[in-house]
Amino acid sequence: MRTKLTIFGLIAFALLSYGLYQAMIVAPTEATMGNVQRIFYYHVPSAWTAFLMFFANFLASAWYLIKRGPRADAFALASAEVGVVFCTVVLITGPLWARPVWGIWWTWDARLTTTLILWLIYVSYLILRRYSSGGQTPVLAATLAIFGFIDVPIVYLSIRYFRTQHPQPVIAGGQGSGIDPLMLKALLINWLAFLVFGAIVLWVRYKLERARQQVEEAHALREEQQYEEKPLINARAIR
Amino acid sequence: MSSLAAVFKSTLAKDLRMEWRSKDAINSMLFFALLVVVIFSFSFDPTAEESRQIAGGLIWVAFLFAAVVALNQTWARELRNQVLDAYRISPAPANSLFLAKTVGNFIFVGVLELLMAPLFVMFYNLRPIGPVWELAVVGALGTWALVVNGTFFAAMSIRTRSREVMLPLILFPVSIPALLAMVEATTAILTGDSSPVFWMNLLAVYDLVFTTACLLLFETILNAE
Numbered sequence: 001m002r003t004k005l006t007i008f009g010l011i012a013f014a015l016l017s018y019g020l021y022q023a024m025i026v027a028p029t030e031a032t033m034g035n036v037q038r039i040f041y042y043h044v045p046s047a048w049t050a051f052l053m054f055f056a057n058f059l060a061s062a063w064y065l066i067k068r069g070p071r072a073d074a075f076a077l078a079s080a081e082v083g084v085v086f087c088t089v090v091l092i093t094g095p096l097w098a099r100p101v102w103g104i105w106w107t108w109d110a111r112l113t114t115t116l117i118l119w120l121i122y123v124s125y126l127i128l129r130r131y132s133s134g135g136q137t138p139v140l141a142a143t144l145a146i147f148g149f150i151d152v153p154i155v156y157l158s159i160r161y162f163r164t165q166h167p168q169p170v171i172a173g174g175q176g177s178g179i180d181p182l183m184l185k186a187l188l189i190n191w192l193a194f195l196v197f198g199a200i201v202l203w204v205r206y207k208l209e210r211a212r213q214q215v216e217e218a219h220a221l222r223e224e225q226q227y228e229e230k231p232l233i234n235a236r237a238i239r
Numbered sequence: 240m241s242s243l244a245a246v247f248k249s250t251l252a253k254d255l256r257m258e259w260r261s262k263d264a265i266n267s268m269l270f271f272a273l274l275v276v277v278i279f280s281f282s283f284d285p286t287a288e289e290s291r292q293i294a295g296g297l298i299w300v301a302f303l304f305a306a307v308v309a310l311n312q313t314w315a316r317e318l319r320n321q322v323l324d325a326y327r328i329s330p331a332p333a334n335s336l337f338l339a340k341t342v343g344n345f346i347f348v349g350v351l352e353l354l355m356a357p358l359f360v361m362f363y364n365l366r367p368i369g370p371v372w373e374l375a376v377v378g379a380l381g382t383w384a385l386v387v388n389g390t391f392f393a394a395m396s397i398r399t400r401s402r403e404v405m406l407p408l409i410l411f412p413v414s415i416p417a418l419l420a421m422v423e424a425t426t427a428i429l430t431g432d433s434s435p436v437f438w439m440n441l442l443a444v445y446d447l448v449f450t451t452a453c454l455l456l457f458e459t460i461l462n463a464e
Binding site for chain 2: 065120121123124125127128131132133135136139143144146147148151155157158159162
């Protein structure tokens, strides 16, 4: 695991460095916004990564409710945590850009509000995990994850009707959209870098959670056996 | 089917009878909502025109906070007396228990709203410009949106360490679109500026989606060990 981690870490480091170079030096300066637009290369990849993590969390939670495997639960926890971190990056870089460009830090626009509510939902998911104990945590958490996920389209629909200010999608966003190829390149490289980096963090967190589960299972098994006064069998026999 | 209806009826009748005799939930909700109304009135000190603009928000925030008081009590008694354990080993359908609890909470919060509405009208000098019957529809849809998820999440939060604090923490984020729809629809009716139809439809969709989700997942929650 350690060698693999080193290799993937180096790949992520190289990609992030190359992405930084592309975003800061190679990509042309935006005509009206100037250099502040360069935050876009970090804001958008973080957002895409966060949404992907939340989607992974939904899949893992649904899988857990169907199959009840501890691996799915560990994956759900790890993806929610990493997703919240990336979502926090989105919510911090957004206002940093909005202040010089819009003249305001924050507005209750469809995408901003949806992202904020998404963040709130997954923070509440992590709080629920923190405050529930024992074997019921995964079931409660998975259920809340399902509820949170089906809430997202409703949130988006409602706030879209409410008001909208966020820039329209610049990539594949219909007429008049499209960006300089060098900008697109910088964006995509940064997204790839963030994905690899996010995947590494996800993987490490997943391994950590699996180890914690196994320790817990071993403890439970041992207590059970002491109670029954039977000899201890190999604790690794359980998954 | 008949057991579904029988369990539903007996649970609901039991809850209503207990509430009628003790008046625990309704008293604490009423007093809490009254406090919210008075405190808001002092903090914002609105004129008649302003109060028409903000009343929709105030009403629903007061009802939301008050509803949490009742929702928190939904399962506490059942847990204390091991009713949930008994329920788990009995063949009774889980969803009829859930529906009975939800309808019970709907009635409690509905009664609260009926009692509080005149007070709101008095304190904030409200006179709706739009049609009044729409307020009843928004009230019913909005209350259902609050209590259906609230009852479900209360069954989850009862199993965590800090029970009473946990419910709003997990209920409010998911309820934000419903709350927005209730507030916007109520404001639209009170001011007569715009049509509340979109928000009423949104509430109906929200109710439908989450009632289905609750019914599909309640048995899982009830049996979580």
